[in-house]
Amino acid sequence: MAHWLKIAFGTLVFALCATPLAIAQDKPLPDKPLPAEATWNTAHQKPPLTMAETRQFMKRLAQFVLDNHMKRAERSPQRGMIYEYLDVRRKGQSDQFVQGEALDTMHDGAWFAVSMAAAYHATGDNFYKELLTEWQLPFYCKMLNQSDQLFSVGRNDARPTAQPWDREHGLQEGEKGFVPYFWDDGGSVSLERRLDKNPQAIRPSLDNLVGKPNPQFLLDGYSQGSSNHLAQDLGAMLETSYLLLYRSPIEDDKRLATEVALAAKNLHECRLRHHGPIPMCVAPAAFAMANAELMKNVPNGSDPRLFTPSNHYTQAFIDFRPGQRYSSPGFADNEQYRYYAALGHNLLVKKDGTPPKPLAYSLIYDAYTERLFFDRYYDDARRSAGINRFDLYPLYAIDGQLEHLRSQRRGPSNRPVPAGSRLGPQNMVVCGWALQLLRKYPDILTEGMPEQPLPADVEATLTRELSGGLRTWEAIFDAYGYIPTSLHRGEPWDHFSDSGGYAHLINAAAQWILLQQGKADWEPSL
DSSP: OOGGGGHHHHHHHHHHHHOGGGSOOOOOOOSSOOOOGGGTTTGGGSOOOOHHHHHHHHHHHHHHHHHHTBOOOTTSTTTTOBOSEEEGGGTTSTTOEEEOTTSOTTHHHHHHHHHHHHHHHHHOOHHHHHHIIIIIHHHHHHHHHHHHHHOOSSOOOBOTTOOOOOTTTBOOTTOSSOOOSOEEEEEEEEHHHHHHOOOSBSSSEEETTTTSOOTTOEEEEEESBOOHHHHHHHHHHHHHHHHHHTTOOOHHHHHHHHHHHHHHHHHHHHHHHHTSOOHHHHHHHHHHTTOTTGGGGSOOSOOGGGGSOOOHHHHHHTSOOTTOEEEOOSOOHHHHHHHHHHHHHHHHHTSOOOOOHHHHHHHHHHHHHTTHHHHHHOSSSOOOTTOEEOTTSOOEEETTEESOOTTSOBTTTTBOOOEESSHHHHHHHHHHHHHHHHHHOTTGGGGSOTTSOOOTTHHHHHHIIIIIHHHHHHHHHHHHSSOBSEESOOTTGGGEEEHHHHHHHHHHHHHHHHHHTTOOTTSOOO
16 A cells, blocks of 8 residues: 555544544443434345435435534634534534544545535535535635634643644644644533543643533533544545636636635645645645646556555455454545545546546446455345445454454444444445446456455446445434434444535445436536
8 A cells, every 4th residue: 555545544544643542442321312223234136226215315415414413603713614523413503513633624624525526526516516605615714725824833722641642633833725624702612521531632732611510521622633534534525626616707706615725735735834745635735736747746546556446345355464463444535535536637637537447447346345244244234335334333353254253243232343424425426437438448456466356346336336326324313313423333333424424425326427418427427
């Protein structure tokens, strides 16, 4: 795996290792039972959603986020921010929104912005464009273009035992392009402080409530940390937003496109200071500046080595080292980074965003194989389409075998490895691209790795994963009334509505619509 593809995973490990309290231990579920798996695990057997049904499902998801996750107070400096977690048990209360102090809290909003661009591309519905341009982009552009004025390291209110930020994560005084892990004015509570009952921040940050009574552990201030992982999510947001806006004849769109271009430049320069060139941060900046020389730092997807994929599946079950533990994926971020970075490169250099065959093959291979961890785990039942593991609950393999199977319950609760709303829906997006690519390159499967060829059922399997997955998550949404961050993990995760889940599902639905229209994601927008 190329070094830049390891950035996101390494950052996530850093955050989780630095904040062990962010992962709650198994606890009994509350007296009020949550929906049983049986209420949604056969939904994928229904006929695929029609285009009209898909549009309706997308709109329901987006409207829920607008109504329940977005900060719309006109006078708030965070106007347009989407909160990552809504604790549905506390809905309407002052502590309904929950943020992790050293988790990539701002990334769900970035992915939601990506999904708004995709939804507008697929449907032409101005509802999605306006949600993006009137709310989200002004908020993110404010941070990226004014972080030198908004954030400072001049004061640190963290607890005395707090670890300092390293070069990758720590805010540098006076820099633009920095988006902190969290920034709020008392509208949310700290996940970590609510768990350990310590009123002080867990990592270097500014806390306007320090020394004041704060029994709810409200967040009023900002983190002085960020990450390469979050930066790449921001890069995907900036690129897709700029592509939607930069050719628009509307004056407001042109002005916003200029702000987005500046934000992309600032993000890239920020990451240079903290790490070095990162393709998913370089691509939007290079495209917006029409800088072909800078774009040379971005792979265009034509490397023939991509015909011999290396991913979580190959590393754990094919090319494993004896005795070494391998984790199943928690996200499908790397596939999306590769796709969007190459899209920016090819649109600038070739004026054609079509993924080259090597990249196309690797995306098809990843979409097909990344789900196989959970398929192998489900030894006593069939995994529902679109379902994969909860990202904060890893599943490991060693010597080519999973450490345990679903029939072998683990943990004090004796429950299976929980599913989550990120990886499954995110891989559904990649399945949509893969199906579009199979249509573009009908003979591509014969060009891949000969020692591990993809089977003949690739197209049918990808279709089931995407179309059946939309049915599965529609049923979950109906059963829960929200998209939970986990399914049967326990406290508090099953009760958190997760804006990232909505984002990836909306994008997946957009890819399904494009497929039905005979179009592709990389083609020019409406």
